[in-house]
Amino acid sequence: MGSIQILLRQHVGAPCEPIVKAGDNVEKGTLIATPTGLGANIFSSVYGVVEEVKEDRIIIKPDEEQKETFVPINVPEDASKLDMVKAAGIVGMGGAGFPTGVKIDTDLQGGYILINAAECEPGLRHNIQQIEEEADKVIRGVKYVMEISNAGKAIFAIKKKNGKAVKVLKEALKNEPAISIHLLADIYPMGEERAVVRECLGIELDPTKLPLAANSIVINVETLARVAEAIDEKKPCFSKNLTVIGKLNGGNEPHVYMDVPVGTSVGELIERAGGIDGVYGEIIMGGPFTGKATTLEAPITKTTGGIIVTMEFPDLHGANVGLLVCACGGDEERMRDVCQKMNGTVVSVARCKQAMEMKNGALKCERPGICPGQAKNNLQFKKDKAEYIIIGNCSDCSNTVMGSAPKMKLKVFHQTDHVMRTIGHPLYRYLKVSKTVDQDI
Numbered sequence: 001m002g003s004i005q006i007l008l009r010q011h012v013g014a015p016c017e018p019i020v021k022a023g024d025n026v027e028k029g030t031l032i033a034t035p036t037g038l039g040a041n042i043f044s045s046v047y048g049v050v051e052e053v054k055e056d057r058i059i060i061k062p063d064e065e066q067k068e069t070f071v072p073i074n075v076p077e078d079a080s081k082l083d084m085v086k087a088a089g090i091v092g093m094g095g096a097g098f099p100t101g102v103k104i105d106t107d108l109q110g111g112y113i114l115i116n117a118a119e120c121e122p123g124l125r126h127n128i129q130q131i132e133e134e135a136d137k138v139i140r141g142v143k144y145v146m147e148i149s150n151a152g153k154a155i156f157a158i159k160k161k162n163g164k165a166v167k168v169l170k171e172a173l174k175n176e177p178a179i180s181i182h183l184l185a186d187i188y189p190m191g192e193e194r195a196v197v198r199e200c201l202g203i204e205l206d207p208t209k210l211p212l213a214a215n216s217i218v219i220n221v222e223t224l225a226r227v228a229e230a231i232d233e234k235k236p237c238f239s240k241n242l243t244v245i246g247k248l249n250g251g252n253e254p255h256v257y258m259d260v261p262v263g264t265s266v267g268e269l270i271e272r273a274g275g276i277d278g279v280y281g282e283i284i285m286g287g288p289f290t291g292k293a294t295t296l297e298a299p300i301t302k303t304t305g306g307i308i309v310t311m312e313f314p315d316l317h318g319a320n321v322g323l324l325v326c327a328c329g330g331d332e333e334r335m336r337d338v339c340q341k342m343n344g345t346v347v348s349v350a351r352c353k354q355a356m357e358m359k360n361g362a363l364k365c366e367r368p369g370i371c372p373g374q375a376k377n378n379l380q381f382k383k384d385k386a387e388y389i390i391i392g393n394c395s396d397c398s399n400t401v402m403g404s405a406p407k408m409k410l411k412v413f414h415q416t417d418h419v420m421r422t423i424g425h426p427l428y429r430y431l432k433v434s435k436t437v438d439q440d441i
């Protein structure tokens with residue numbers, strides 16, 4: 001095992017403050033950094049010695065022998081369940097990274113816990129595998145969060161295509177009348193928080209609103225399993241489930257790894273999946289839509305869901321390119337990165353008109369996954385002399401782009417094409433599934 005690099009910022013909020021120094025011995029579960037404001041405790045994920053404390057990370061040299069045991073969270077005997085969740089340093093492990101102890105510290109007055117099991121990014125499957133293998137643990141987490149936040153009901157939002165996981169859940173929920181299942185269509189994005197609220201509760205929230213405005217909390221599958229571990233086992237949050245996929249010697253099927261120590265390098269996980277198979281395009285940390293290019297040395301964090309090795313990019317030989325940015329796909333910086341790797345020249349940038357800019361500069365979609373029409377943007381690209389366009393849109397909008405772009409002689413790439421081709425997934429062009437399944441079971 002190589003060095004473990006534990007980043008001091010793995011959550012929404014300020015970076016944590018280190019409380020260890022070089023030379024300190026640490027165990028799995030030793031508290032090594034604490035929040036200075038909004039944030040979550042950070043623990044060592046291995047037995048070892050602190051090598052170096054840097055401004056943004058703590059580097060630990062792991063012992064050769066690693067035990068399964070861990071140091072439990074340090075809470076009083078009579079600590080509440082909420083205090084245990086807070087002490088365990090759990091954050092939204094679906095990628096958002098919001099501290100869970102803050103999110104669930106509310107009174108829903110009989111409202112809803114919505115379990116985000118959409119696992120919307122194509123290629124990732126660790127959430128679904130966790131439901132297949134550990135449904136009981138996830139359901140225990142649901143019940144604890146319902147108790148803490150005074151929710152009356154819970155709904156699993158899961159794509160209908162995951163037949164095995166749905167079957168396991170149905171069986172496990174036989175005697176749980178307050179917890180039901182809502183089946184989602186296989187389109188992107190279904191896992192966006194407000195899309196989950198809309199699909200499960202029929203309430204459309206505008207982009208400035210949180211699910212709390214619909215008397216609900218949306219919470220990811222793995223996060224709930226970590227809540228159950230914190231309460232049942234007093235286990236700190238120091239490991240992560242993730243999927244490694246792509247151009248790998250181990251094959252392009254998803255390689256799912258559970259309980260990987262936070263701070264493990266991307267390269268080490270790729271080696272576990274067989275190593276890179278020949279020449280490649282880029283390595284992405286995260287999903288095909290929202291992930292960013294990364295390096296073999298980069299460490300995984302509490303929010304890392306995917307590591308993707310892609311095939312090479314096509315070469316546009318400097319041709320003019322228009323970029324169409326979506327709130328739920330790559331941001332402009334990422335789209336420019338993809339364009340540069342395709343050897344294109346950006347001549348125009350447009351934004352889906354439903355992508356609203358929030359106060360913090362981030363984009364949020366007004367109605368995730370429901371297209372407002374894209375012909376106007378295509379006209380702009382044409383006017384700006386683009387030959388190609390690279391789009392980052394949701395399933396529905398990609399479909400609409402294709403309604404007008406080819407007629408205007410604009411050649412279309414999707415930001416995810418190189419990933420989809422690598423993993424043998426249909427390209428985001430034409431929507432072939434019905435938009436809604438809309439089914440409660």
Ligand code: SF4
Binds near residue numbers: 189
């Ligand atoms: S409607 Fe527009 S902003 Fe919203 S998800 Fe689709 S492409 Fe993105």
